[in-house]
Amino acid sequence: MMRAGRFRYHVASTVADAAAALADGGPHARLLAGGTDLIPNMKRRQDTPDLLVSLRHVGELRGISVNGETAIHAGTSLDDIVKSAAIRAVHPALHRAASQIASPLIRNTATLGGNLCVDTRCNYYNQTFEWRKSIGFCLRGPVPDGICWVAPSGRRCWATASSDSAPALIALGARLTLLSREGERDIPLEELYADDGACPLTKRADEIVTSIRIPSRVVRSTYWKLRRRGSIDFPALGVAAAIRPGPHGVIEDARIVLGAVASHPLLVPESQLLIGRTLTDNVIEEFAEGAARHARPLDNTDFAMTWRKSVARSFLSGALRELRGDDPSTFPLLARETALRNGWRFE
Amino acid sequence: MSDYRVIGKARRRVDARAKVTGQTRFADDLSFPRMLHCKLLRSPHPHALLRQVDVTRALRAPGVVAALTGKDFSIRYGILPVSQDEEPLCRDKVRMTGDPIATVIATTEEEAYAALELIDVEYELLPVIATPLEALQCDEPRIHDYGDRGNVHKSVALEFGDVDAALAAPAHLFDDLFFYEGNTHLAIEQHASVALLEPDGRLALYSSTQTPHYVHRALSRALDLAPHRIRVVATPNGGGFGGKTDPFHHEIVVAKAALLTGRPVKICLTREEVFQCHRGRHPVMMRMRTSVDDDGFIKAVDLETLLDGGAYGSYGVASTFYTGALQTVTYRIPRYRFRGCRTFTNKPPCGPKRGHGTPQPRFAQEVQLDKIAVALGKDPADLRLQQLIEPHSLTANWLQIGSVGLRECIERVIDRSGWRSKWQKMPHGRGAGLACSSYLCGAALPIYWNDMPHSGVQLKIDRSGLITVFCGATEVGQGSDDVLAGIVAEVLGVEPYDIRLVTGDTDLTPVDLGSYSSRVTLMAGNAAIQAAERAKALIAGAVSAKLGIPEERLVFAESRVFDAADPAQGLAFRDAVIIAETIQGSIGTVGSYKPPAAAARFKGGGVGPSPSYSYTTAVAEVEVDAGTGWLRVEKIWIAHDIGRALNPTLARGQVEGSVYMGLGEALSEEQAMRRLPPRLSHALVHKTPSMLDYKSPTALDMPEVFVDLIEQAEANGPFGAKEVGQGPLLPIAPAIANAVFDAVGVRVDEVPITPEKILRALKASGRRAGPQQFPSIAWPQAVYVPPPWEGGDGRAATKAEEALQS
Amino acid sequence: MDKVRLALRVNGEPVDLAIAPNRTLLEVLREDLALTGTKHGCELGECGACAVLLDTRPVLSCLVLALECEGADVVTVEGLAQDARLDPLQEAFSDCGATQCGYCTPGFLITAKALLDERPQATRAEIAEALSGNLCRCTGYIQIFEAVEQAARRISDE
Numbered sequence A: 001m002m003r004a005g006r007f008r009y010h011v012a013s014t015v016a017d018a019a020a021a022l023a024d025g026g027p028h029a030r031l032l033a034g035g036t037d038l039i040p041n042m043k044r045r046q047d048t049p050d051l052l053v054s055l056r057h058v059g060e061l062r063g064i065s066v067n068g069e070t071a072i073h074a075g076t077s078l079d080d081i082v083k084s085a086a087i088r089a090v091h092p093a094l095h096r097a098a099s100q101i102a103s104p105l106i107r108n109t110a111t112l113g114g115n116l117c118v119d120t121r122c123n124y125y126n127q128t129f130e131w132r133k134s135i136g137f138c139l140r141g142p143v144p145d146g147i148c149w150v151a152p153s154g155r156r157c158w159a160t161a162s163s164d165s166a167p168a169l170i171a172l173g174a175r176l177t178l179l180s181r182e183g184e185r186d187i188p189l190e191e192l193y194a195d196d197g198a199c200p201l202t203k204r205a206d207e208i209v210t211s212i213r214i215p216s217r218v219v220r221s222t223y224w225k226l227r228r229r230g231s232i233d234f235p236a237l238g239v240a241a242a243i244r245p246g247p248h249g250v251i252e253d254a255r256i257v258l259g260a261v262a263s264h265p266l267l268v269p270e271s272q273l274l275i276g277r278t279l280t281d282n283v284i285e286e287f288a289e290g291a292a293r294h295a296r297p298l299d300n301t302d303f304a305m306t307w308r309k310s311v312a313r314s315f316l317s318g319a320l321r322e323l324r325g326d327d328p329s330t331f332p333l334l335a336r337e338t339a340l341r342n343g344w345r346f347e
Numbered sequence B: 001m002s003d004y005r006v007i008g009k010a011r012r013r014v015d016a017r018a019k020v021t022g023q024t025r026f027a028d029d030l031s032f033p034r035m036l037h038c039k040l041l042r043s044p045h046p047h048a049l050l051r052q053v054d055v056t057r058a059l060r061a062p063g064v065v066a067a068l069t070g071k072d073f074s075i076r077y078g079i080l081p082v083s084q085d086e087e088p089l090c091r092d093k094v095r096m097t098g099d100p101i102a103t104v105i106a107t108t109e110e111e112a113y114a115a116l117e118l119i120d121v122e123y124e125l126l127p128v129i130a131t132p133l134e135a136l137q138c139d140e141p142r143i144h145d146y147g148d149r150g151n152v153h154k155s156v157a158l159e160f161g162d163v164d165a166a167l168a169a170p171a172h173l174f175d176d177l178f179f180y181e182g183n184t185h186l187a188i189e190q191h192a193s194v195a196l197l198e199p200d201g202r203l204a205l206y207s208s209t210q211t212p213h214y215v216h217r218a219l220s221r222a223l224d225l226a227p228h229r230i231r232v233v234a235t236p237n238g239g240g241f242g243g244k245t246d247p248f249h250h251e252i253v254v255a256k257a258a259l260l261t262g263r264p265v266k267i268c269l270t271r272e273e274v275f276q277c278h279r280g281r282h283p284v285m286m287r288m289r290t291s292v293d294d295d296g297f298i299k300a301v302d303l304e305t306l307l308d309g310g311a312y313g314s315y316g317v318a319s320t321f322y323t324g325a326l327q328t329v330t331y332r333i334p335r336y337r338f339r340g341c342r343t344f345t346n347k348p349p350c351g352p353k354r355g356h357g358t359p360q361p362r363f364a365q366e367v368q369l370d371k372i373a374v375a376l377g378k379d380p381a382d383l384r385l386q387q388l389i390e391p392h393s394l395t396a397n398w399l400q401i402g403s404v405g406l407r408e409c410i411e412r413v414i415d416r417s418g419w420r421s422k423w424q425k426m427p428h429g430r431g432a433g434l435a436c437s438s439y440l441c442g443a444a445l446p447i448y449w450n451d452m453p454h455s456g457v458q459l460k461i462d463r464s465g466l467i468t469v470f471c472g473a474t475e476v477g478q479g480s481d482d483v484l485a486g487i488v489a490e491v492l493g494v495e496p497y498d499i500r501l502v503t504g505d506t507d508l509t510p511v512d513l514g515s516y517s518s519r520v521t522l523m524a525g526n527a528a529i530q531a532a533e534r535a536k537a538l539i540a541g542a543v544s545a546k547l548g549i550p551e552e553r554l555v556f557a558e559s560r561v562f563d564a565a566d567p568a569q570g571l572a573f574r575d576a577v578i579i580a581e582t583i584q585g586s587i588g589t590v591g592s593y594k595p596p597a598a599a600a601r602f603k604g605g606g607v608g609p610s611p612s613y614s615y616t617t618a619v620a621e622v623e624v625d626a627g628t629g630w631l632r633v634e635k636i637w638i639a640h641d642i643g644r645a646l647n648p649t650l651a652r653g654q655v656e657g658s659v660y661m662g663l664g665e666a667l668s669e670e671q672a673m674r675r676l677p678p679r680l681s682h683a684l685v686h687k688t689p690s691m692l693d694y695k696s697p698t699a700l701d702m703p704e705v706f707v708d709l710i711e712q713a714e715a716n717g718p719f720g721a722k723e724v725g726q727g728p729l730l731p732i733a734p735a736i737a738n739a740v741f742d743a744v745g746v747r748v749d750e751v752p753i754t755p756e757k758i759l760r761a762l763k764a765s766g767r768r769a770g771p772q773q774f775p776s777i778a779w780p781q782a783v784y785v786p787p788p789w790e791g792g793d794g795r796a797a798t799k800a801e802e803a804l805q806s
Numbered sequence C: 001m002d003k004v005r006l007a008l009r010v011n012g013e014p015v016d017l018a019i020a021p022n023r024t025l026l027e028v029l030r031e032d033l034a035l036t037g038t039k040h041g042c043e044l045g046e047c048g049a050c051a052v053l054l055d056t057r058p059v060l061s062c063l064v065l066a067l068e069c070e071g072a073d074v075v076t077v078e079g080l081a082q083d084a085r086l087d088p089l090q091e092a093f094s095d096c097g098a099t100q101c102g103y104c105t106p107g108f109l110i111t112a113k114a115l116l117d118e119r120p121q122a123t124r125a126e127i128a129e130a131l132s133g134n135l136c137r138c139t140g141y142i143q144i145f146e147a148v149e150q151a152a153r154r155i156s157d158e
């Protein structure tokens, strides 16, 4: 049996309590939300914290409210998000992303906060201690002088940002609240991510994500996920797209985000160029071609990287076609399957 | 035929209740007072000499009770007598990443694991042999000091009729290369074992093994202990598929540890360790040359196979022969040559997985037939139907064929799938493909040479009316318990659920060779019939004497024994037993089974013969995305010639399960290794040693499956039954490959068939993805055997034999 | 890193023990409470064999720390039958061939139980979706789907 190493355990009763425990715990303290990312990482000795601060009994971290702005508390389970009719109606991109995370069993414990802070992934890193020792530990440790096996000549970690909900929420323009003993701050979600596989979050270790807020602007949104199997698998590519169409289909706002092709969710800069245009075939193809250039998949997830890159382009154009109102049942197979795949859904 | 009461009726299996209530005790569920826990230190290096292994520091760690190294063992073992090349713990050398080096026994698993870090090992690294090509090219360093030469473990060549002559002037010659990637069993249960000393001081091992008898032999050998001092109990296996048919180092290590400490010792492997134990599908490169006449009739087949064997022999010699043995049993092949070569590499050893050695060449043959059909403008179904093997005939390589339901299989699936209106008739992007296959119902020869039965069954019946069946067979999910209970219930006229089973226990049960090569239903089934018939005769004799009804009029049914002429005249089964026990004394009978002798009498002819062959045909319907290569298998129609379905619910489950596993192999599963830049690392590790990264299909990935069972009783089978556990896996991959061609006109001559490969083929000028070259191999002189229709008696022709000896 | 008291209910009965914080619910059920009906195939959340009901939701016990279950209600496969009477799912799994080697079965039963409790009329597509985190290597899932459908019918007929 794979077992986690030893640690101390603190049950937080309130967010403030958690923030205090985290601050006192120092650099080797971690928040434990659903544990579905943290516990496997601990069993593989990727992480060896000496204190876990449990959020499970912090009631104030749970709940969804949709009135105008949507607010989701960070401890809300993914399953609750998937089953929220309001989210499905108002923010399809989030519904679709959440409904395709991991497996239904995992979504019962996994939380949205944990999903936004999920560790980056790499085929050379998400392995047992013995496996990593066998190839020589990479630059994420536990020894100091490792190298990156994906790009051995460089000095940075190229682990892949693998959250499904992050691209969707960035496309939706979400902001999040961070709380620590020092106080609260509020940032656009994209600012949570640093482009560094080894240290993917910009937040301080003692800051807790408490809530995620999505503005109420009317947008159309979707999320396309590439994975080998119908369930369980992490994204090998994610494309989130949100547009606000104005009169005559002229786009007033657009945010397109790529997931799983870099160490951070990548807000495509060219999204801005869509503003003021209409989604004609030409506009879509031109955009998809340009945006796909930002996808620089490496050989550290499932599927061959060149193939993933070619799919990035077809997902970009497919997602925009879907938002334009094209009937997904007329799409080619992969696009059709992806667009129609909606995960768990109670009518 | 139709008046069986149990046989042929869909029923719940006899072990279902235990399984749905969580009461089935798998090996890791066992726990004993004062039990210790064992963890193994495994090599991080793929190939290295062990300069020193020091457990001193580990012995001082908290909770540690004992620690062992290779020095504590002196005898090698292995499943085949010709490949005794494994060590419980490596002494001087490691041959793969994951090879066991030392073990720690502690009061908890956590402590044992922690102490592994305290074992000091000095390695001297050796060059790594990572592929069969390297093995062929590098004779040094040798991974093993035995084998044919260098790093070639075994190369074999058999020729049936003059194949070169037949290939020289063919109407059409098809020369194709194929590659079938390795994959693994991935039973959900990880291997586990508990060893302990019984009250009388004898050693007992409870283990998740498919072959308790072979583990018993290996333990006796490796521990140098008399077999009667050892008891091996096979716990129900949480899936086997061939992955638990070798004796394993961890079984020997915990046995030794129990002998040393006098306490029960348990080990349960992690998933990654299970990937390292492997013994799964060999990666095989194949070249197949087939000549056909203008009408598509096969004139000769010449097959070469190159197997990547991994670090140990395992069943490899048999696997090598199996890549050539069964090409002849589906279609008439007048002349046939097979050459196979297995290499050692520094990787987890390959062995038997569902279909053992035959899915790879079956893929080659069925895809090539599709190419032939297309080239000659024939329907692939017709091309096959015109040259099916004759029932009750001999093949070119002297295999005795029994019943053949292949025609019915083909006809059924083409009818059910609407094949004639689908193949070559669907819009671009949609396609249908067809493939056939065959598999053994147990090997005619045992793993080690002996003339004893392959299966034994013992029945005990007493005045309580209870029947207890003792049999060495092992329940691995395939339903062997249900087969035994069903057969005995049928013969003795009782309910299967009223029968008590004692299985897979070398102390208590007569030998059965194990749950592999689809042998249990046929062999243990026949033994059970014999034992049950003997018991029936005993009871019938007594009842007849007592009631004055002639024996031949007595019927055993509905838990009664009664007069066929007057069913009211009779007794409850229990009362019949009381009479029998009164007259005859205690009632116990035995039955045993030994397969018929093989017709083949040449060296190498021991692999392939079987009491019977099952047949299967599948049609796959797919959709392919020409832009990305994405493939979706929508429907599978499959018909399987099972002889007779003893329990149709189970039989269908076996077919669907085989389809599932075939689908995984065809589309996504790979046991592949990762090599790092050599200047930076010496490592050779499993690419995907987890259930997340090894892509076993989920419930959302199953296509619709339509199963048909073709029932034509086979004379050698119990109640006419043939195997169903393995054969239906075989046609899945080739049917899908053929369907992909029908959909988008490209050939993927390689398994798995991934979107990347399909897209590559779509972009390639040759419209094909697959191997480009078959390496040149120095084949041995072929053993030459004239096929039955060219004379001879199944022996090698003298001339070739002489050549071989010189 | 001392042991910590833990009180919860397992299959309806109160349980009170002291454990180290790193123990998962899976480990405690199997090793401390001898409830070995709950299985494990990976201990990393990848196979579904270890599913149990935690306050009526099916979760992977290999990913849940036992201490997280303080005060909770846990149901394992051993707790599905009511007295000697099998749950309709257990009956249907038996009759439909949904259990072969049986190793994945407890996880499937638990997951299906939660599904039918929430969704008695689940469609085939919903069943497949709900069970998509449970791997089975033996059955190809089809007889499992059929069993869940049959159980749903049995429940609605009762």
Ligand SMILES: Cc1cc2nc3c(=O)[nH]c(=O)nc-3n(C[C@H](O)[C@H](O)[C@H](O)COP(=O)(O)OP(=O)(O)OC[C@H]3O[C@@H](n4cnc5c(N)ncnc54)[C@H](O)[C@@H]3O)c2cc1C
Pocket (backbone or CB within 6 Å): A030, A031, A032, A033, A034, A035, A036, A037, A038, A039, A040, A074, A075, A078, A100, A101, A102, A103, A106, A109, A110, A111, A112, A113, A114, A115, A116, A117, A118, A119, A162, A163, A164, A165, A207, A208, A209, A210, A232, A233, A234, A235, B692, C044, C045, C046
């Ligand atoms: C088999 C498997 C498949 C998976 N597939 C997917 C997938 O397809 N897509 C995907 O996105 N993920 C996947 N995951 C990862 C994981 O399950 C999810 O990302 C999940 O949402 C993580 O949430 P959690 O609550 O369990 O996080 P935890 O494991 O509890 O936490 C994850 C990290 O976030 C930190 N954290 C948690 N909550 C907060 C907070 N409120 N504030 C600050 N930091 C916090 C933790 O300290 C930890 O570092 C998979 C995991 C497994 C085991």
Ligand code: FES
Pocket (backbone or CB within 6 Å): C039, C040, C041, C042, C043, C044, C045, C046, C047, C048, C049, C050, C051, C060, C061, C062, C063
């Ligand atoms: S053991 Fe928990 S998911 Fe595999």
Ligand code: FES
Pocket (backbone or CB within 6 Å): B188, B238, B239, B477, C098, C099, C100, C101, C102, C103, C104, C105, C135, C136, C137, C138, C139
């Ligand atoms: S029945 Fe064996 S894994 Fe499902």
